[in-house]
Amino acid sequence: MTTPTRAAVDVVVVGSGSGGKMVAQQLAGAGRRVVLVERGYVGGFCPFLACVPAKSLLLSARAELSWVAARAVRDEAASHRDDSGAAAQLSGDGVEVVRGSATRVAPGVVEVDLHSGGHRVVEAAHVVVGTGSASVRPPLPGLDGAATWTSEEALSAADLPDRLVVLGGGPVAVELAQAYRGLGSEVTLVQRGPHLLSREPSWVGGVLADALTADGVDVRTGDPAVEVVDGGLRLESGAVLGFDRLLLATGRAPVTGGFGFPDDWLTEAGALRTDARCRVVGDDGPVEGLFAVGDVTGVSDYTHTANHQARTVVAELLGRGRDADYSAIPRAVYTDPTVFCVGATSGARSARFEVRQVERADLVELSRRREVTGAVELFVDDAGVLVGAACVGPDADSWGAELALAVRARLDVDLLWHHVRAFPTWSEAIFPALEELHGASAP
Numbered sequence: 001m002t003t004p005t006r007a008a009v010d011v012v013v014v015g016s017g018s019g020g021k022m023v024a025q026q027l028a029g030a031g032r033r034v035v036l037v038e039r040g041y042v043g044g045f046c047p048f049l050a051c052v053p054a055k056s057l058l059l060s061a062r063a064e065l066s067w068v069a070a071r072a073v074r075d076e077a078a079s080h081r082d083d084s085g086a087a088a089q090l091s092g093d094g095v096e097v098v099r100g101s102a103t104r105v106a107p108g109v110v111e112v113d114l115h116s117g118g119h120r121v122v123e124a125a126h127v128v129v130g131t132g133s134a135s136v137r138p139p140l141p142g143l144d145g146a147a148t149w150t151s152e153e154a155l156s157a158a159d160l161p162d163r164l165v166v167l168g169g170g171p172v173a174v175e176l177a178q179a180y181r182g183l184g185s186e187v188t189l190v191q192r193g194p195h196l197l198s199r200e201p202s203w204v205g206g207v208l209a210d211a212l213t214a215d216g217v218d219v220r221t222g223d224p225a226v227e228v229v230d231g232g233l234r235l236e237s238g239a240v241l242g243f244d245r246l247l248l249a250t251g252r253a254p255v256t257g258g259f260g261f262p263d264d265w266l267t268e269a270g271a272l273r274t275d276a277r278c279r280v281v282g283d284d285g286p287v288e289g290l291f292a293v294g295d296v297t298g299v300s301d302y303t304h305t306a307n308h309q310a311r312t313v314v315a316e317l318l319g320r321g322r323d324a325d326y327s328a329i330p331r332a333v334y335t336d337p338t339v340f341c342v343g344a345t346s347g348a349r350s351a352r353f354e355v356r357q358v359e360r361a362d363l364v365e366l367s368r369r370r371e372v373t374g375a376v377e378l379f380v381d382d383a384g385v386l387v388g389a390a391c392v393g394p395d396a397d398s399w400g401a402e403l404a405l406a407v408r409a410r411l412d413v414d415l416l417w418h419h420v421r422a423f424p425t426w427s428e429a430i431f432p433a434l435e436e437l438h439g440a441s442a443p
């Protein structure tokens, strides 16, 4: 039996994903004594099993690479799922990396089952929880024993399935459906709701469904899966979709179980409740010395959200605290065409226009393999302030970014309409919607 060891440090971070890693690195850089506990990959999901390999497969599919070549590029981009470089970098930055599974997380103390054997108790003035999220397995009869994938498996697989059925219609489902179709699988996507990307305006899902259909994906919306039968997925309509792999892309849930968190620290969805300084809060207010960052907070599952929260925690612990602001978190989906949404995209006055810039299209069409598809919808409040935007089109993740800043800065459409955008850039696609909204609010 191993005797537990104790260590008093300034900060212990649990989970080394996008948020936790940044907190650890920056606080160690500022001279704090930091311990980082990780049970899986040091660096978390994004570089090894999520963002990076997903984007790599999408780009390879677009470049019409073979599966073998795309797999090699993906594995290279994901460092062959070898986290030793990330761990060495953290150690070099002065962070003590502890490989093991945290079993109790409480203010001032984290207990860890070490991978090397034994148990360690780390005491710290501040504890930061960044344990991320895990994919949700839908309660579908017959699923046990079926050849299923989570996104992690889809992004590290050695073999290309001949027939892939994708269950879900969110960012994971649409990105992986397009990637696998482009790389040669026969792909059917089953979304139980009426349109893809159910949190965005229905036309966004419609444009994406058209693009996926043009790629050869069989898109089924509004026909929920009811059970897995022998080698196939049966839908409510009675259709049975045969598959070699069934990709479960039906959402993710925060990892908060087993740490001993009291119920009042958790939201209904099981995320850690946090305030604007990313302090964990219970019914009696902020819990002294306990912070949370990333997917575990349930704020929005993006690397940039985790990073924003990490910066907020670091600033707070270094005595220059500033509230996190979630009013303009970009929601990008890296399909072709790309989707970029921000702020409120329903319930406000809006104007929508197709992305049709003849001059711009003439210049770039030569290098593009498909017709330009897309549209922009801008949402304003009663005072004419931009509160949200939905953009679909080539490189929308880049040219939409100005709208995220505009939402955050609460700019009004008049100023945005007067703003000069470079010709010929896709950002000019914003003008028609601004023109209409400006015209409506002009004296």
Ligand SMILES: Cc1cc2nc3c(=O)[nH]c(=O)nc-3n(C[C@H](O)[C@H](O)[C@H](O)COP(=O)(O)OP(=O)(O)OC[C@H]3O[C@@H](n4cnc5c(N)ncnc54)[C@H](O)[C@@H]3O)c2cc1C
Pocket: 014, 015, 016, 017, 018, 019, 020, 037, 038, 039, 040, 041, 042, 043, 044, 045, 046, 049, 050, 051, 052, 054, 055, 100, 101, 102, 103, 130, 131, 132, 133, 151, 172, 255, 293, 294, 295, 296, 300, 301, 302, 303, 304, 305, 306, 334
């Ligand atoms: C397929 C896919 C594609 C995505 N693409 C994008 C994208 O393009 N852009 C984007 O912004 N976001 C994307 N995301 C979302 C993004 O990956 C997450 O929002 C981000 O990784 C969250 O970071 P995090 O800090 O919450 O930590 P995570 O990356 O979730 O890491 C949490 C870490 O905590 C560790 N951990 C958990 N429990 C314990 C424990 N008990 N003890 C020790 N360690 C523990 C885990 O092992 C893990 O390494 C994508 C997600 C998926 C699934």
Ligand SMILES: NC(=O)c1ccc[n+]([C@@H]2O[C@H](COP(=O)([O-])OP(=O)(O)OC[C@H]3O[C@@H](n4cnc5c(N)ncnc54)[C@H](O)[C@@H]3O)[C@@H](O)[C@H]2O)c1
Pocket: 138, 167, 168, 169, 170, 171, 172, 173, 175, 190, 191, 192, 193, 196, 197, 198, 224, 225, 249, 250, 251, 252, 300, 301, 302, 331, 332, 333, 334
């Ligand atoms: N480009 C990016 O930044 C990117 C890419 C991938 C994932 N992510 C993040 O990861 C998070 C998780 O993504 P996700 O797509 O897994 O989840 P999600 O919650 O966004 O979408 C899940 C979808 O599955 C559908 N669904 C649920 N149960 C179903 C069932 N039984 N049958 C058919 N459809 C069903 C839902 O209607 C929903 O549309 C996202 O919220 C996003 O923040 C980001």
